[in-house]
Amino acid sequence: MRYCINCCIHLLPNDLHRQCFRCRGPDHNNQKCPVCRGENKIPLYTDSKQMKWLAVLEVRTDHCESWNGLFCLRKGKLCSLMFGLIIMTLVMVSYMLTGAKHGLLLIPSPFHYGAFASNPSLMDNESLSDMKDHYQPSKMNISYVKDYPSIKLIIDTITSKIEFITRQRPDLEELRKQEPHMFSVIPNKFLPNSKNPCWYEEYRGNTTTDPYATNSYALYSKRFRIIFDYLRKVFWNHLYHYKDKHYRLRCLPHFYIIGQPKCGTTDLYDRLRLHPDVRFSAIKEPHWWTRKRFGIIRLRDGFHDRYPVEDYLDLFDLAAHQIQSVLQSEAGKERGKRNNIIIGEASASTMWDNNAWIFFYDNSTEGEPPFLIQDFIHAFQPNAKLIIMLRDPVERLYSDYLYFASANKSAEDFHEKVAESLQLFEGCVLDYSLRACVYNNTLNNAMPVRLQVGLYVVYLLDWLTVFNKDQILVLRLEDHASNMRYTMHMVFQFLDLGPLSEKQEALITKSPASNTRRPEDRSLGPMLPTTKAILRDFYRPFNTKLAQVLFDDAFLWKRT
Numbered sequence: 001m002r003y004c005i006n007c008c009i010h011l012l013p014n015d016l017h018r019q020c021f022r023c024r025g026p027d028h029n030n031q032k033c034p035v036c037r038g039e040n041k042i043p044l045y046t047d048s049k050q051m052k053w054l055a056v057l058e059v060r061t062d063h064c065e066s067w068n069g070l071f072c073l074r075k076g077k078l079c080s081l082m083f084g085l086i087i088m089t090l091v092m093v094s095y096m097l098t099g100a101k102h103g104l105l106l107i108p109s110p111f112h113y114g115a116f117a118s119n120p121s122l123m124d125n126e127s128l129s130d131m132k133d134h135y136q137p138s139k140m141n142i143s144y145v146k147d148y149p150s151i152k153l154i155i156d157t158i159t160s161k162i163e164f165i166t167r168q169r170p171d172l173e174e175l176r177k178q179e180p181h182m183f184s185v186i187p188n189k190f191l192p193n194s195k196n197p198c199w200y201e202e203y204r205g206n207t208t209t210d211p212y213a214t215n216s217y218a219l220y221s222k223r224f225r226i227i228f229d230y231l232r233k234v235f236w237n238h239l240y241h242y243k244d245k246h247y248r249l250r251c252l253p254h255f256y257i258i259g260q261p262k263c264g265t266t267d268l269y270d271r272l273r274l275h276p277d278v279r280f281s282a283i284k285e286p287h288w289w290t291r292k293r294f295g296i297i298r299l300r301d302g303f304h305d306r307y308p309v310e311d312y313l314d315l316f317d318l319a320a321h322q323i324q325s326v327l328q329s330e331a332g333k334e335r336g337k338r339n340n341i342i343i344g345e346a347s348a349s350t351m352w353d354n355n356a357w358i359f360f361y362d363n364s365t366e367g368e369p370p371f372l373i374q375d376f377i378h379a380f381q382p383n384a385k386l387i388i389m390l391r392d393p394v395e396r397l398y399s400d401y402l403y404f405a406s407a408n409k410s411a412e413d414f415h416e417k418v419a420e421s422l423q424l425f426e427g428c429v430l431d432y433s434l435r436a437c438v439y440n441n442t443l444n445n446a447m448p449v450r451l452q453v454g455l456y457v458v459y460l461l462d463w464l465t466v467f468n469k470d471q472i473l474v475l476r477l478e479d480h481a482s483n484m485r486y487t488m489h490m491v492f493q494f495l496d497l498g499p500l501s502e503k504q505e506a507l508i509t510k511s512p513a514s515n516t517r518r519p520e521d522r523s524l525g526p527m528l529p530t531t532k533a534i535l536r537d538f539y540r541p542f543n544t545k546l547a548q549v550l551f552d553d554a555f556l557w558k559r560t
Helices: 075-102 128-132 148-160 172-178 180-185 216-220 222-234 265-272 309-314 317-331 355-359 373-380 393-404 411-429 434-438 441-446 456-463 477-482 484-494 502-510 529-550
Strands: 002-004 009-011 041-043 056-058 198-203 240-242 245-251 255-259 278-280 342-345 385-390 472-476
Touching (some): 172 180, 180 309, 180 373, 216 309, 222 317, 245 317, 255 265, 265 278, 265 385, 265 484, 265 502, 385 477, 393 411, 393 529, 411 434, 411 441, 456 472, 456 529, 472 477, 477 484, 484 502
Parallel strands (some): 255 385, 385 472
Antiparallel strands (some): 240 245
């Protein structure tokens, strides 16, 4: 292989290299030419003078002929080409990384839902990109295009697959096999002289024993430790002594505020706890039925040790102490009088979140969970009362996005996430039942926005398979915001609470609203009109069914 030092390029075999001014001419001989005769070291000349600052240019013989197809280029052009290729590579890598992070890649996205992940090793702490690896590429990528007709085709496919099929309710023995410890702790009968479900449990510890030493709520959360420090101090004062034994009063909630998130449940909780006959758990949202009893603290952190039912019951000890004081003070005076204090629990995940079932219950049918939260609550408390606060699902989803999204929030980003989630949901309903998709952990974690939480009627129908309709009160946030006094009276009547003085009622109904939208989120403005139209179409068949079940057209949300 030969090189010409004047322009530092590879010479082809038998090439006279006539474009080089030093090699021009018919009498040129490659072997005799001092420039091109193949010497290992050749002086480098600039303007016909030998350079002093750069002694030699190393030209090594290379027997590889893979570059024989290149034509002569000057060294500057070759370096510029290489530099350009490096810059282009860096730009492409940066683009791909940024696009993958924000969902902006203009390539077919992995939106089409494939088979369900039935492998328990798939943990909840997998990243979104990990979840998407379980899906097949979509035929149509519209996540970045505000193309209403194209997305409407997806919604039409979803609508055509909607079937509201009544689920098969498991029997009590099946539930006992799944949670034997829970059934050994909670009795099937409660104190007859208490409106709230309570019972006495023998306490076998001594005065030096810390009754809350192993409580998982206290161990995993610093902000709850103050509560448990107080409970430790007053614990022995509230034990009931009978025949040389110690008993503690245990209680479950009389009613549950079960959903939905971003629908005003916090405001309802804050007002309801001002009623003199209402007490709540020491923690507003324990999420025990849906998450903690399975060992889920945060979905991204995977599983921890499961919280036993005793840890959950500890949360009601403050209220149990007050109920016990009422029972003991009236025992010697008016034995026939009941305790009217009731306890509530307000975890907004209770109605809809059954994502953990796939890791614990094996006998599923076609991807549907064999057991739901309501099955176990009903097994222990068949007379429990349930309160549900709902909101226009379109507005609920946008509020949910603004609250939980961490960065780069915008109406355009919300639109892209809605489009992607719809494609994922479409892929699921093409192969599985509506219930299987709604309760599927993998799908729900893969969707960038929680579309499924707004499918209210799917969850409500499943709760109605175990509870009677008169045990469930369904409210609308829109009504609560416009006439708070009316909705609170509905709740008081539903819970059979005693009358209030004008001062007490004013305190409950006129206090400022809780958990309103943050100022920085308000500044982002409303969602895009196209996004709203898409979501209206998606939720319409579900709202129609909900209005039919509740016999109330207000749940169509036509005016919002």
